[in-house]
Amino acid sequence: MKIIDILHLIHEYKVYDDDEQEVGSVRALNDVTLSLEEGSFVVVLGHNGCGKSTLAKHLNALLLPTEGMVYVCGNNTQEEDDIWKIRKNAGMIFQNPDNQIVGNVVEEDVAFGPENIGVPTEKMVKRVTEALKKVGMEAYRLNSPNQLSGGQKQRIGIAGMLAMRPKVILMDEPTAMLDPSGRKDVLNIVHELNKKEGMTVVLITHYMEEAVDADRVIVMDGGEIKMDGTPREIFSRVDELKNYRLTVPQVTELAWELKKEGVDLPDGILTKEELVEALCSLH
Amino acid sequence: MQLTLKSVSYVYNSDAVEPRYAVKDVSFTLNKGEFVGLIGHTGSGKSTLVQFLDGLLKPTSGQVLCDGEDIFEKGYPLRELRKKVGLVFQYPEHQLFESDILKDVCFGPKNMGCSQEEQLERAKKAIALVGLDESYYTKSPFDLSGGEKRRVAIAGILAMGPDILVLDEPTAGLDPAGRDEILDQVERLNKEEGIGVVLVSHSMEDVAERTDRILVMSGGVLQYDDTPRNVFRHREELAALGLDIPQVTDICHTLRDKGFDIPEDILTVAEAKEEILKVLKKS
Numbered sequence: 101m102k103i104i105d106i107l108h109l110i111h112e113y114k115v116y117d118d119d120e121q122e123v124g125s126v127r128a129l130n131d132v133t134l135s136l137e138e139g140s141f142v143v144v145l146g147h148n149g150c151g152k153s154t155l156a157k158h159l160n161a162l163l164l165p166t167e168g169m170v171y172v173c174g175n176n177t178q179e180e181d182d183i184w185k186i187r188k189n190a191g192m193i194f195q196n197p198d199n200q201i202v203g204n205v206v207e208e209d210v211a212f213g214p215e216n217i218g219v220p221t222e223k224m225v226k227r228v229t230e231a232l233k234k235v236g237m238e239a240y241r242l243n244s245p246n247q248l249s250g251g252q253k254q255r256i257g258i259a260g261m262l263a264m265r266p267k268v269i270l271m272d273e274p275t276a277m278l279d280p281s282g283r284k285d286v287l288n289i290v291h292e293l294n295k296k297e298g299m300t301v302v303l304i305t306h307y308m309e310e311a312v313d314a315d316r317v318i319v320m321d322g323g324e325i326k327m328d329g330t331p332r333e334i335f336s337r338v339d340e341l342k343n344y345r346l347t348v349p350q351v352t353e354l355a356w357e358l359k360k361e362g363v364d365l366p367d368g369i370l371t372k373e374e375l376v377e378a379l380c381s382l383h
Numbered sequence: 384m385q386l387t388l389k390s391v392s393y394v395y396n397s398d399a400v401e402p403r404y405a406v407k408d409v410s411f412t413l414n415k416g417e418f419v420g421l422i423g424h425t426g427s428g429k430s431t432l433v434q435f436l437d438g439l440l441k442p443t444s445g446q447v448l449c450d451g452e453d454i455f456e457k458g459y460p461l462r463e464l465r466k467k468v469g470l471v472f473q474y475p476e477h478q479l480f481e482s483d484i485l486k487d488v489c490f491g492p493k494n495m496g497c498s499q500e501e502q503l504e505r506a507k508k509a510i511a512l513v514g515l516d517e518s519y520y521t522k523s524p525f526d527l528s529g530g531e532k533r534r535v536a537i538a539g540i541l542a543m544g545p546d547i548l549v550l551d552e553p554t555a556g557l558d559p560a561g562r563d564e565i566l567d568q569v570e571r572l573n574k575e576e577g578i579g580v581v582l583v584s585h586s587m588e589d590v591a592e593r594t595d596r597i598l599v600m601s602g603g604v605l606q607y608d609d610t611p612r613n614v615f616r617h618r619e620e621l622a623a624l625g626l627d628i629p630q631v632t633d634i635c636h637t638l639r640d641k642g643f644d645i646p647e648d649i650l651t652v653a654e655a656k657e658e659i660l661k662v663l664k665k666s
Binding site for chain 2: 146147148149195249250251273276277278279280281282283306308309342345346347349350351353354357358361363372375376379380382383
């Protein structure tokens with residue numbers, strides 16, 4: 101089933117001069133058509149300024165189309181009455197965890213969303229507990245968020261979103277400011293939510309390694325979708341990716357370099373295990 | 384210029400029964416023109432260390448010496464030191480504020496009391512050093528891409544003529560090509576201009592490929608201070624500290640375990656390719 105449907109989406113940012121007069125516009129998204137399956141894990145790649153963050157903001161009606169349509173869980177983002185339904189269904193996590201934390205105590209922060217939509221207190225406690233459990237941060241319930249590491253803060257951000265019980269998790273470079281172990285923690289949690297809870301995940305990232313376990317990888321450039329396929333399909337096209345200012349994981353690059361030298365390896369190797377096995381069989 | 388940290392410690396809540404060490408008994412010397420990587424998970428004490436280097440933070444105990452002189456001695460010209468040690472914080476582009484780039488880069492020299500002529504001279508040189516041409520002088524910082532903004536911010540520091548450039552995660556949030564551009568630029572400053580570099584990074588691949596020496600912090604303690612080759616031999620120990628080794632180093636370790644005759648201190652894809660080809664040709 102389709103959970104997100106984007107039809108011929110165009111987004112233009114208006115450009116103003118110093119006197120706040122409109123002097124033109126920049127097209128950030130150019131005729132994007134895309135549907136996402138419910139329960140899928142989709143990674144969006146693309147260089148800075150390619151339009152991927154603009155696209156993500158359309159998926160929970162933070163931005164509205166200049167032209168075209170966006171449907172999230174069957175609701176049109178341009179229907180004003182449905183905006184809160186959409187935002188409840190599609191939660192967004194941004195790059196900097198500090199910008200999304202509002203509470204002085206972890207549990208207060210997690211409760212902020214449901215509080216805003218009027219969830220009664222007794223249900224709230226349950227929701228907060230559940231959400232903290234899912235991100236493995238129960239023990240920090242009464243801590244102050246400013247004592248947590250970046251990865252832990254990001255997990256609190258995710259818990260706050262989960263407390264809204266969304267169907268779609270939108271993440272815009274959620275790991276850019278985290279250290280390797282924080283990055284792993286956040287990714288593991290998102291993968292678990294995808295597998296166990298069947299949540300749809302849209303992850304925007306500059307780390308190619310994070311795309312390896314996705315169901316689908318989308319590459320954007322100049323406001324358009326340029327590549328769309330499984331990680332294996334996408335990462336087989338090394339030259340094309342480099343053209344779009346992207347790269348491939350080191351393991352894929354090594355396999356690709358070896359292949360160019362005539363070593364008989366399969367296309368699009370994505371993991372260390374695959375490469376080691378393939379090389380061992382040649383050895 | 385030579386900077387030495389001598390048994391430096393920094394304690395939070397020093398009045399408490401159990402004081403918490405942010406940095407504990409760390410000693411090392413940064414030599415002229417060295418390219419040093421500083422790695423460690425969040426909270427390992429990296430940022431605290433970095434702030435000692437230009438006297439932003441005074442250690443609770445221990446000494447910071449610049450060319451043999453204690454920088455916290457009464458009467459030491461800290462202002463001079465801060466011109467010589469250029470700190471580039473995370474997301475330095477957030478600190479751009481002037482209406483055009485030339486003015487923004489002039490800000491440092493202006494504060495140093497340089498004449499207008501010298502300000503311009505320094506700024507123009509710094510802008511050229513980060514690989515931007517004259518057409519950028521009159522552009523607004525806000526019209527640039529993420530990578531360009533960051534380069535302008537680095538130019539702002541370079542205009543003060545530092546001997547050592549300390550960069551806190553200079554590539555966070557940039558696309559892969561943008562990451563390479565910034566790091567190539569930094570490497571050139573080091574190789575061609577002889578500017579010493581301390582690169583704080585979460586990317587093991589980057590520090591492995593680019594630095595001469597790596598400092599590994601964990602729990603406020605300096606765990607390793609060695610060449611990249613020697614540091615990344617410690618696969619298990621680093622994993623226990625929440626750190627990785629470069630993916631390609633990891634692949635080579637595993638191939639070795641499987642009986643491939645290749646060195647365990649491979650750091651780059653190019654090296655790995657060569658060694659693997661050698662082994663395959665023999666068999």
